[in-house]
Amino acid sequence: MKKLILTTAALALTAGIASADGHGKTVRMGTEGAYAPWNFVNDAGEIDGFERELGDELCKRAKLTCEWVKNDWDSIIPNLVSGNYDTIIAGMSITPERDEVIDFTQAYTPPDPSAYVAMSADVEVEGGVIAAQATTIQAAFVAEQGWTLVEFATPDETVAAVKNGEADAVLADKSFLDTVAGTDGLVMLERMEQIGGGVGMGVRESDQELKATFDAAIQSMKDDGTLNAMIAKWEVASQW
Amino acid sequence: MFSYCSDPSTLDGLTWLSCYLTTGKHMGLYVSVVTVLVLLAVTAPVALLFGFAGAASARSRIAPLRWFGKAYTAIVRGVPDIAFFLFFVIALDQGFEWIRHKILCSDWDQPIRQGSDFVVCDAAKLPLSSSPQWVHETYGFLLAVLTFAIVFGAFAANVLFGAMRAVPRAQMETAEAYGMSHRQAFWRIMVPQMWVYALPGLSNLWMVLIKATPLLFLLGVEDIVYWARELGGTKNARFTDYPHGDWRMWYFLALLVFYLAFTKVSEIVLDKIMKKLTHGQATAAGEAQRKAAA
Numbered sequence: 001m002k003k004l005i006l007t008t009a010a011l012a013l014t015a016g017i018a019s020a021d022g023h024g025k026t027v028r029m030g031t032e033g034a035y036a037p038w039n040f041v042n043d044a045g046e047i048d049g050f051e052r053e054l055g056d057e058l059c060k061r062a063k064l065t066c067e068w069v070k071n072d073w074d075s076i077i078p079n080l081v082s083g084n085y086d087t088i089i090a091g092m093s094i095t096p097e098r099d100e101v102i103d104f105t106q107a108y109t110p111p112d113p114s115a116y117v118a119m120s121a122d123v124e125v126e127g128g129v130i131a132a133q134a135t136t137i138q139a140a141f142v143a144e145q146g147w148t149l150v151e152f153a154t155p156d157e158t159v160a161a162v163k164n165g166e167a168d169a170v171l172a173d174k175s176f177l178d179t180v181a182g183t184d185g186l187v188m189l190e191r192m193e194q195i196g197g198g199v200g201m202g203v204r205e206s207d208q209e210l211k212a213t214f215d216a217a218i219q220s221m222k223d224d225g226t227l228n229a230m231i232a233k234w235e236v237a238s239q240w
Numbered sequence: 241m242f243s244y245c246s247d248p249s250t251l252d253g254l255t256w257l258s259c260y261l262t263t264g265k266h267m268g269l270y271v272s273v274v275t276v277l278v279l280l281a282v283t284a285p286v287a288l289l290f291g292f293a294g295a296a297s298a299r300s301r302i303a304p305l306r307w308f309g310k311a312y313t314a315i316v317r318g319v320p321d322i323a324f325f326l327f328f329v330i331a332l333d334q335g336f337e338w339i340r341h342k343i344l345c346s347d348w349d350q351p352i353r354q355g356s357d358f359v360v361c362d363a364a365k366l367p368l369s370s371s372p373q374w375v376h377e378t379y380g381f382l383l384a385v386l387t388f389a390i391v392f393g394a395f396a397a398n399v400l401f402g403a404m405r406a407v408p409r410a411q412m413e414t415a416e417a418y419g420m421s422h423r424q425a426f427w428r429i430m431v432p433q434m435w436v437y438a439l440p441g442l443s444n445l446w447m448v449l450i451k452a453t454p455l456l457f458l459l460g461v462e463d464i465v466y467w468a469r470e471l472g473g474t475k476n477a478r479f480t481d482y483p484h485g486d487w488r489m490w491y492f493l494a495l496l497v498f499y500l501a502f503t504k505v506s507e508i509v510l511d512k513i514m515k516k517l518t519h520g521q522a523t524a525a526g527e528a529q530r531k532a533a534a
Contacts, residue, residue, distance in 0.1 A: 026370040034470065036479050041470060043480050045264035067373060072457055075326060081356050082330045083337070083365065084376075084460065101356050156473035160486055179476045184485065206354040 026065045027210065028085035029055050033070045034154050036179050037234045038091035041070075050234035051089045054108060057226070058217040074134065074153060077101060081204055087214070088202030091173065091236075093137045095197065103205045105214045107198030108227060109237035114138050114196070116189040117177045118162060118169035125191060131158040131167035137196045138171040162186065175236045199237070248481045260482050269467040273498075276453045276464055279385060284446065286389040291396025298401050309397070316394035325458045329387050333366065340364040380459045387459075392449055399441035404430055406437040408522060436517045436526075443510045450502060468495050 031039045033047050042048035047068045059066035069085045080088050080102060093111075094104045114137070116125055127147060132139040134151040142149040150167050152158045159180050161167040169189065170177070181188040201218075203211045221227040228239040244251070245259035260266070298309030316324075337360045338352065345361035352359055362368070367375045407430050415425035456463040472488030518525045 028369055034473075036476060040479055041265060043263045043265055043482060045268045048479070065370075067369075069373070069376070069460065070462070071460055075458055078326070078330060079460070082334060082358050083360070084333075086369065154469065154473075156469070159474065160488070163486065179478060180474065183474070183476070204357045204359070206357040206359045 026067060027059065027087060028067045028069050029059075030069045030071050030076060030080060030085035030088050031055075031090045032073050032076065034073075034156060035091050035176055037175060037236055038173075039089070050230065050236045051091065053234070054221075054227075054230055055089050057221065057230075058214060061217040061220055062213045064213070072153070077202070080202060083204075086203065086207065086210060091176075091199055092202055093196035093198065094200045095137055095140075097140075098202070101205075102202045103207070103211055104200035104202055105211055106218055107200045108218050108221075109199045109231060110240060111194070111196055111198045112237045113174060113192035113194050114141070114171055115174040115177050115192055116169040116171055117159070117181050117186050118189055119165075119185055119187070121187050121189060123168050123189065125169050125171075125189065128168035129166075131161040131170040132172065133158055136172075138173075138193075141193060141195050142171060159186070178235065263482065265467075265471060268462065269464065269471060272462050272464050272467050275381070275461065276456075279381065279388070279453060279456070280450060283385050283388045283392070283449065286385060287392040287396055287445075287449070288442070290389050290393025291398075291400050294393060294397025295400035295404060298397065299404060313394045313397045313401070316391060317398065321391060321452065321455060322458070324391055325387060325455045328390075329383055329459055332386070333383060334358050337364050337366050340366060377461060380461045384456055384459050384461055388449065388452070392445055395445050396442060399445065400434065400438050402441070403434040403438035407433045411522070433521065436514070436521050436523060439510070439514055439517060443506070446506060446510070447503060450499065450506070464495060464498070468492055 031047060031051060033039055033041045035049075037050050039047060039049040039051045047070065052068070055066060055068075071079055071085070073090070076088055076090060076092075077098070079085065088102070092098070092104075094107060098104070116123075116130075118125075125147070126145075129148045129150060130142045131150050131152060132142055133155050134153060139149060139151055150161060152161060155172060155176060158167075158170045158172065162170045163184055163186070171193065174188075174192070177188060180186055201214055203214070218227070221230075222240055231237055231239050242259060242262065244255065245262070248256060248259050251259060294309050294312050296309070297305045298313060300306045300309065319328075337358075341348065341352065341360040341364035344363045348361050350359065367379050411429055411433065412425055415429045420428065453463045454465040457466045468491035469488060472486070472491035474486050475483050477483035515529075518529055520526060520530075
């Protein structure tokens with residue numbers, strides 16, 4: 001009888017280990033959920049968008065279980081390094097400043113120009129009042145130029161600032177502005193700015209294993225063309 | 241939610257609205273209202289407890305305890321809330337994980353601090369990264385309660401400290417004359433009488449606490465202001481079945497009504513408590529109550 005119990009216990013234990021292995025590691029994906037078409041919250045209240053689809057596919061290829069986490073843009077890097085989640089997948093451009101604090105996988109979208117949206121096509125951006133989301137490459141760019149910068153916590157508020165006249169124009173990723181240009185009298189300006197180095201996933205610097213896993217998964221999606229198809233479907237960037 | 245909601249673009253008027261207001265996203269808003277109410281209900285007593293402990297230790301005759309009480313009220317009141325919420329909570333979380341790491345993973349050979357990274361073994365993670373999202377949210381919620389309690393406890397400590405001093409000295413002298421010990425006089429004479437002096441200050445704190453809940457989102461807990469901003473923002477037809485323009489004004493108007501109603505209810509309740517506390521007290525209001533009854 002004793003032996004029987006022991007065997008059952010041993011079986012249960014190994015079964016537990018086996019299922020834990022088959023399940024794969026759980027990776028928590030941090031995103032903002034306010035930057036359509038990259039990432040946004042859909043009608044059902046779930047995270048949706050290009051990066052949701054991309055992230056789920058990457059996790060499938062890397063055989064990882066992924067859990068999605070929403071986090072404010074302002075505290076998205078501090079919460080990564082302190083371990084509240086394991087990756088940032090939030091349309092984050094790879095910049096040297098960010099690279100000092102965290103590491104990036106290889107880019108999953110190529111470097112794309114940033115665009116302006118204003119209430120009329122003949123707005124002079126130089127020396128004007130420009131709205132941008134706080135701690136983005138666009139905000140850094142405007143500050144560098146010495147123009148008047150007004151910063152907002154969310155992308156939505158930057159556009160609202162142009163509509164109510166608080167700012168002359170908003171500078172942001174072209175794909176995001178594509179979703180608002182043409183509505184409520186907003187027009188996209190001809191002028192573009194070539195800033196940023198492509199968008200990649202952010203991981204902790206100590207997490208080289210995870211970085212390598214996602215690098216390989218992104219490479220495999222680049223190689224078989226599924227990444228380009230996904231970019232085309234969501235109209236987020238130019239293709240590879 | 242309802243069966244007729246499958247194609248909202250064909251609906252209009254109230255039917256459309258009934259579908260719109262019952263989307264999964266709006267459910268998130270409704271849940272966050274409950275979250276905020278629960279947070280307030282849990283935080284207020286805990287903060288009061290912190291405040292009482294702080295005030296009592298600031299009056300202590302034991303010097304180190306007195307220094308601690310004074311330092312707690314002075315430092316925490318001086319640090320901006322947002323700085324407290326961005327840095328203190330992360331430090332607190334890391335402190336917990338560090339302790340668990342020391343206990344659970346004694347054979348770990350890598351440094352915990354690697355540059356700006358904080359790395360503990362998987363078993364020491366709090367909560368475990370494999371646990372479901374609601375566990376993470378509950379943990380964030382509890383961290384929020386603790387942080388709110390520490391911050392508002394410091395303010396409450398200051399209020400209670402002042403209230404304790406406001407109890408007429410003659411009352412304490414009488415207690416001593418009756419032969420009560422220091423402890424007995426504190427619990428039987430001072431504590432029951434101090435609330436009437438503390439309540440105006442505490443009710444102010446309660447009102448500030450009600451409005452401080454948007455700080456929750458810094459901890460990853462979605463509060464009502466987050467949802468109002470998210471739901472009210474311009475929605476493009478490409479990404480939703482319910483496209484609309486900038487409706488933030490309406491959502492914030494609803495928030496305004498919610499907060500005002502909440503404040504009004506609080507005021508009524510606090511007034512009632514004040515009346516109760518004043519009863520039989522050696523204050524002007526207590527005297528007026530006695531005369532009116534006579």
